[in-house]
Amino acid sequence: MEKVDGMSAERETPLILFGLGGVGRALLSQILEQRSLHRERYGLRIRFTALCDSSGAVVAPQGGFTEELLAGILQHKEAGGTLASHRLGRSYRSPETIVEEIGGPGTVVVDCTASDSTVDALLLALKRGHQVVLANKKPLTVVQDVYDGISGSLGHARWETTVGAGLPVIATLNRLVSSGDEIERIAGSFSGTLGYLMTGLEEGRSFSETVAEAYRLGYTEPDPRDDLGGVDVARKALILARGIGWHMEMEQVEVSGLYPERMADLSVDSFLTELPSLDEQYRELVAGATAEGKVLRYAATLSEGACSVGPTAVAKDSPLGRLTGTDNLVEFYSRWYNPNPLVIQGRGAGVEATAAGVLSDIVELQGSGVRGQGPETVSGVEDTVG
Numbered sequence: 001m002e003k004v005d006g007m008s009a010e011r012e013t014p015l016i017l018f019g020l021g022g023v024g025r026a027l028l029s030q031i032l033e034q035r036s037l038h039r040e041r042y043g044l045r046i047r048f049t050a051l052c053d054s055s056g057a058v059v060a061p062q063g064g065f066t067e068e069l070l071a072g073i074l075q076h077k078e079a080g081g082t083l084a085s086h087r088l089g090r091s092y093r094s095p096e097t098i099v100e101e102i103g104g105p106g107t108v109v110v111d112c113t114a115s116d117s118t119v120d121a122l123l124l125a126l127k128r129g130h131q132v133v134l135a136n137k138k139p140l141t142v143v144q145d146v147y148d149g150i151s152g153s154l155g156h157a158r159w160e161t162t163v164g165a166g167l168p169v170i171a172t173l174n175r176l177v178s179s180g181d182e183i184e185r186i187a188g189s190f191s192g193t194l195g196y197l198m199t200g201l202e203e204g205r206s207f208s209e210t211v212a213e214a215y216r217l218g219y220t221e222p223d224p225r226d227d228l229g230g231v232d233v234a235r236k237a238l239i240l241a242r243g244i245g246w247h248m249e250m251e252q253v254e255v256s257g258l259y260p261e262r263m264a265d266l267s268v269d270s271f272l273t274e275l276p277s278l279d280e281q282y283r284e285l286v287a288g289a290t291a292e293g294k295v296l297r298y299a300a301t302l303s304e305g306a307c308s309v310g311p312t313a314v315a316k317d318s319p320l321g322r323l324t325g326t327d328n329l330v331e332f333y334s335r336w337y338n339p340n341p342l343v344i345q346g347r348g349a350g351v352e353a354t355a356a357g358v359l360s361d362i363v364e365l366q367g368s369g370v371r372g373q374g375p376e377t378v379s380g381v382e383d384t385v386g
């Protein structure tokens with residue numbers, strides 16, 4: 001939809017946002033802050049049509065959201081309110097029904113939830129010719145058919161922040177793949193928390209001490225096992241594997257967590273109390289790596305069709321081996337990047353950096369693909385919509 005203001009034409013992009021947690025709220029406020037940049041540089045105005053959290057939705061009233069109303073919703077969420085309890089809020093049956101009811105021509109559907117309940121909504125959006133942007137890894141890591149449905153819509157879908165947050169990991173992978181370069185190996189550290197733990201071990205501190213410290217500093221999830229289990233890293237590895245073109249399911253990713261099964265059902269306090277029982281095992285692992293001139297990293301490794309995630313001894317003088325602290329780092333070894341890999345390193349988490357990455361995806365999509373054509377079918381997604 002074009003809005004003519006004096007001499008300049010401004011294109012409006014309707015946007016449905018699912019998820020108003022840390023990332024969704026940061027995205028909303030960045031969009032409001034960047035209005036003039038988007039207008040002046042791209043002739044673009046992002047027009048929210050619906051905001052949804054797990055409780056309900058606020059749909060744009062007649063005439064659209066004013067900036068004041070959007071700022072008010074942001075404050076309402078920041079104060080711990082739910083959208084269902086907002087004066088304009090209402091409940092909704094499923095994310096899919098929101099896309100069905102609200103998604104007009106040229107809509108971008110943005111998934112900033114941490115739920116797989118958005119899958120049908122995303123596939124429906126693509127089927128209708130909308131665009132989708134995901135910060136949420138879950139839809140890309142359920143069955144391969146869903147990944148294919150989302151990723152098969154070239155120019156219609158982006159998910160840059162699902163691996164390495166604001167770092168251009170997916171874009172780099174896509175560039176290598178699209179040029180026909182052969183990716184031989186990817187190795188990466190995709191968890192700031194686990195990177196912090198590995199640095200602690202390398203510095204000679206005990207496993208229990210380092211985990212407890214990360215927990216105290218708020219570097220871990222409220223239950224540290226959510227980080228230590230490696231599942232989040234495994235999801236990122238699977239997204240990369242599928243990005244290379246491998247057909248792979250989550251069960252095929254070999255995941256070695258950092259605590260044994262017997263500690264899975266303990267309370268968080270008991271888990272932390274039990275941690276010293278693992279210290280000796282990690283001391284030996286570190287000593288074994290050191291004896292080989294290596295260091296221990298919690299790495300995702302993709303090589304020869306196999307994908308594994310776990311503590312890995314890597315060469316001390318490799319980019320991964322030199323990594324310290326909470327940065328993410330990924331090494332791409334390919335036909336053209338060998339023996340020295342293409343390396344990306346930097347902050348791999350944080351709501352502002354992630355929201356900025358989502359916003360870049362939205363803006364970049366406006367310059368690609370077919371826009372505002374009304375209902376249209378994108379090949380590859382018809383059969384996967386439930």
Ligand SMILES: NC(=O)c1ccc[n+]([C@@H]2O[C@H](COP(=O)([O-])OP(=O)(O)OC[C@H]3O[C@@H](n4cnc5c(N)ncnc54)[C@H](OP(=O)(O)O)[C@@H]3O)[C@@H](O)[C@H]2O)c1
Pocket residue numbers: 018019020021022023024052053054055082095112113114115117118135136137138161162165348349350351354
């Ligand atoms: N934080 C980071 O640094 C980072 C980096 C890269 C990627 N990501 C990914 O970005 C996503 C969002 O992260 P976050 O930190 O913002 O998480 P969060 O604070 O937990 O927020 C999640 C949001 O999703 C909403 N939600 C959950 N289920 C929903 C549903 N079925 N329909 C609509 N909304 C639903 C929640 O609703 P309520 O508000 O009602 O609870 C909440 O607003 C996650 O998938 C995360 O993995 C995060």
